[in-house]
Amino acid sequence: MADNGDNDSQHRVNEGDYVVLKRGDIYKAVQIQKKKKTVFEKQWFFLDNAVGELYGTTFEVVTGGILQPRKPKCVESSADAKEAGMDNRNILDDGKSQKLTRDDIETLKEQGLKGQEIVQQLIENSTTFRDKTEFAQEKYIKKKKKKYENSVMVLRPSCRVLAMMYHGREPGKICHLRYDTLAQMLTLGNIHAGSKVLVFETCAGLVLGAVMERMGGYGSVVQMYPGGGPVRAGMESFGFPSRFHDTLHEFPICHVNALLAGALDTEAKDIDAGGQEKKVKMEEKRKKLAAAAAVLEGRNADGLVIASRFHPCPVLLGLIKFLAPSRPFVVYSQYKEPLIECYTKLREQGGAVSLRLTDSWIRHYQVLPNRTHPVLLMSGGGGYLLSGTTVAADTPKMGPTRGEEPPPKRLKLTETTEG
Amino acid sequence: MSFVEYSEFIQEGDVAIIFLGHDSMMPVKVQQGAQTQTRYGVIRHSKDLIGQRFGTKVTCSKGGWVYVLHPTPELWTLNLPHRTQILYTTDIANITMMLELKPGSVVCESGTGSGSLSHAILRTIAPTGHLHTVEFHQQRAEKAAEEFREHRVGHLVTVRNQDVCKEGFGVTGVADAVFLDIPSPWEAVKHAKNAMKRQGGRVCSFSPCIEQVQKTVEALANEGFQEISTLEVLLRVHDVRSITLPLPDFGSDQPLETPTDTPVPSNASVLCKTTTPPRDMAGHTGYLTFATKPSV
Numbered sequence: 210m211a212d213n214g215d216n217d218s219q220h221r222v223n224e225g226d227y228v229v230l231k232r233g234d235i236y237k238a239v240q241i242q243k244k245k246k247t248v249f250e251k252q253w254f255f256l257d258n259a260v261g262e263l264y265g266t267t268f269e270v271v272t273g274g275i276l277q278p279r280k281p282k283c284v285e286s287s288a289d290a291k292e293a294g295m296d297n298r299n300i301l302d303d304g305k306s307q308k309l310t311r312d313d314i315e316t317l318k319e320q321g322l323k324g325q326e327i328v329q330q331l332i333e334n335s336t337t338f339r340d341k342t343e344f345a346q347e348k349y350i351k352k353k354k355k356k357y358e359n360s361v362m363v364l365r366p367s368c369r370v371l372a373m374m375y376h377g378r379e380p381g382k383i384c385h386l387r388y389d390t391l392a393q394m395l396t397l398g399n400i401h402a403g404s405k406v407l408v409f410e411t412c413a414g415l416v417l418g419a420v421m422e423r424m425g426g427y428g429s430v431v432q433m434y435p436g437g438g439p440v441r442a443g444m445e446s447f448g449f450p451s452r453f454h455d456t457l458h459e460f461p462i463c464h465v466n467a468l469l470a471g472a473l474d475t476e477a478k479d480i481d482a483g484g485q486e487k488k489v490k491m492e493e494k495r496k497k498l499a500a501a502a503a504v505l506e507g508r509n510a511d512g513l514v515i516a517s518r519f520h521p522c523p524v525l526l527g528l529i530k531f532l533a534p535s536r537p538f539v540v541y542s543q544y545k546e547p548l549i550e551c552y553t554k555l556r557e558q559g560g561a562v563s564l565r566l567t568d569s570w571i572r573h574y575q576v577l578p579n580r581t582h583p584v585l586l587m588s589g590g591g592g593y594l595l596s597g598t599t600v601a602a603d604t605p606k607m608g609p610t611r612g613e614e615p616p617p618k619r620l621k622l623t624e625t626t627e628g
Numbered sequence: 629m630s631f632v633e634y635s636e637f638i639q640e641g642d643v644a645i646i647f648l649g650h651d652s653m654m655p656v657k658v659q660q661g662a663q664t665q666t667r668y669g670v671i672r673h674s675k676d677l678i679g680q681r682f683g684t685k686v687t688c689s690k691g692g693w694v695y696v697l698h699p700t701p702e703l704w705t706l707n708l709p710h711r712t713q714i715l716y717t718t719d720i721a722n723i724t725m726m727l728e729l730k731p732g733s734v735v736c737e738s739g740t741g742s743g744s745l746s747h748a749i750l751r752t753i754a755p756t757g758h759l760h761t762v763e764f765h766q767q768r769a770e771k772a773a774e775e776f777r778e779h780r781v782g783h784l785v786t787v788r789n790q791d792v793c794k795e796g797f798g799v800t801g802v803a804d805a806v807f808l809d810i811p812s813p814w815e816a817v818k819h820a821k822n823a824m825k826r827q828g829g830r831v832c833s834f835s836p837c838i839e840q841v842q843k844t845v846e847a848l849a850n851e852g853f854q855e856i857s858t859l860e861v862l863l864r865v866h867d868v869r870s871i872t873l874p875l876p877d878f879g880s881d882q883p884l885e886t887p888t889d890t891p892v893p894s895n896a897s898v899l900c901k902t903t904t905p906p907r908d909m910a911g912h913t914g915y916l917t918f919a920t921k922p923s924v
Binding site: 217220263264265266367368369372388389391392393395396397399401402403404422423424425426427509511533534535536537545549550552553562563565566567568569570571572573574576578581593598599600601 | 634683915
């Protein structure tokens with residue numbers, strides 16, 4: 210297949226790119242820097258050889274920590290109608306079937322044997338392998354391959370890959386937000402190019418990055434942040450082009466009340482304190498604040514996404530004021546009860562319809578001929594979502610809102626047992 | 629108004645969603661002089677809709693009121709006329725993320741069906757992407773094309789009336805993602821591969837039956853696809869309720885004056901704010917199989 214180098218360049222890895230390394234189900238986000246040692250799954254290697262290759266290429270890690278692109282058609286040795294047993298009734302699991310010791314295997318590794326070759330050695334030195342059923346043999350090979358394989362795939366970062374990475378590696382950093390729940394948030398929030406979205410998150414910037422990816426650099430995103438400064442590590446891992454950053458604003462929540470009351474002063478002031486450098490920095494900060502305030506002031510944002518360790522109720526009630534009517538909002542919480550409170554308060558104050566408290570259930574399947582079944586381990590939970598749509602604020606005290614709850618049942622206190 | 633861009637005010641020709649309360653909604657096509665009947669009375673388009681803000685409360689002739697909402701693909705999914713079984717937002721959300729759709733993506737889809745997923749895809753890939761959607765049923769293909777035009781997204785989509793298993797998607801080497809929701813997806817895997825960019829892409833197949841999944845996974849593996857993964861997602865809804873639980877009366881720990889008298893029961897109870905599951909829930913829609921076409 211003729212390689213048209215010119216068209217490919219946007220599909221090829223460049224130095225400085227943010228990429229994601231993958232082996233099996235393990236992911237790690239790194240930045241390509243030549244001559245820099247990277248560690249991944251207890252292996253050290255250099256990423257230099259990835260530069261110039263297409264994204265999605267699989268590499269073998271060879272001695273010296275060098276990456277070598279793997280030939281695509283890796284000969285999958287179909288269990289060449291070798292010997293196989295019918296069932297396991299005579300197989301003793303005494304831990305003595307493998308004749309190679311741990312030291313033997315280390316020696317093989319040091320000799321530079323490829324993962325494939327080590328697996329082959331293990332098979333040849335197993336006394337029970339040929340007694341296993343074909344399925345058991347396949348399962349054994351798969352297990353050994355997973356343990357001894359040396360390959361690394363270099364992927365382009367995306368919400369899918371990064372969400373799975375964070376959930377697998379550091380769920381605590383993202384409030385245990387599972388990737389399918391994040392998927393729901395982006396869709397229920399109608400995040401799309403050209404809109405104005407407010408984000409309040411303490412998920413290392415993953416949610417922010419996911420929102421920005423779906424906006425494609427069009428429209429604007431205001432990151433509301435608690436504390437000293439916005440956290441963006443997760444967002445940086447997406448490797449967005451610089452023009453995306455032009456659409457990103459930040460606003461500290463400590464100024465929200467002032468802004469809502471019209472009391473936020475973003476005018477330039479003459480400050481004597483500090484030297485020239487400090488003045489420049491403060492002026493930068495003031496400009497950013499003013500720009501973000503200008504975006505928020507109109508109270509016409511198109512979407513609101515909340516995913517944090519803070520109690521969601523006050524966050525939602527505070528920030529929902531910046532939304533235009535007939536726009537969606539989505540609130541994530543690791544726990545259900547805080548969202549029940551949100552729901553109740555919103556029902557009381559009005560201004561929102563279609564309120565729904567949901568969580569999603571996900572199950573993976575192993576699909577193999579005659580061996581198809583759900584995977585044994587399943588995620589216990591992925592957090593909860595409260596979603597809804599804003600409507601024009603009511604003239605106060607409209608009376609009972611059109612009930613979305615049926616009236617509570619009359620109490621039955623005593624059994625009527627007529628003696 | 630368009631399904632890919634918000635606007636503030638309702639105009640003639642818009643599609644608006646009338647919200648009647650508690651999961652009850654209906655779509656309306658806004659037209660000068662037209663009227664819409666609701667259980668709360670009549671809505672006069674010229675007076676009540678045109679020129680009003682989306683999200684406002686509209687009082688109907690009988691005195692009742694409704695809200696008028698800006699259409700979104702999610703609202704459309706809940707209100708569109710069903711010509712086939714459709715995909716719902718839970719599956720759509722996962723498909724969108726797992727196929728890595730974003731502005732600029734080029735997507736191939738078959739079958740178009742009632743356009744539920746199509747609208748969601750268009751919203752995500754706008755303004756620079758394109759959707760090539762294939763539907764083998766002529767009337768459904770025509771109806772879909774008509775709806776895309778009415779919803780002001782016609783420039784982002786090409787509808788083709790053909791059989792994807794025999795003739796493919798009508799384009800080659802352009803797609804970042806392919807989606808299949810057809811009875812025999814394994815017959816379209818080769819066409820999916822051809823439609824996709826040479827440098828790789830993502831594919832998804834949605835099938836209600838596990839036998840279909842097995843055949844499709846086999847076909848994907850044979851065509852060299854990687855990262856093949858099958859999963860299912862379900863949404864659980866929690867209905868927020870205030871419940872009152874009566875407390876048991878174990879009586880006084882002091883001896884009663886006349887033990888044979890039946891004591892007066894106390895009315896003590898506790899109020900709890902909690903959630904209950906609905907009586908039924910969607911237990912299965914279909915299995916989602918994803919895979920990556922490797923770069924060659």
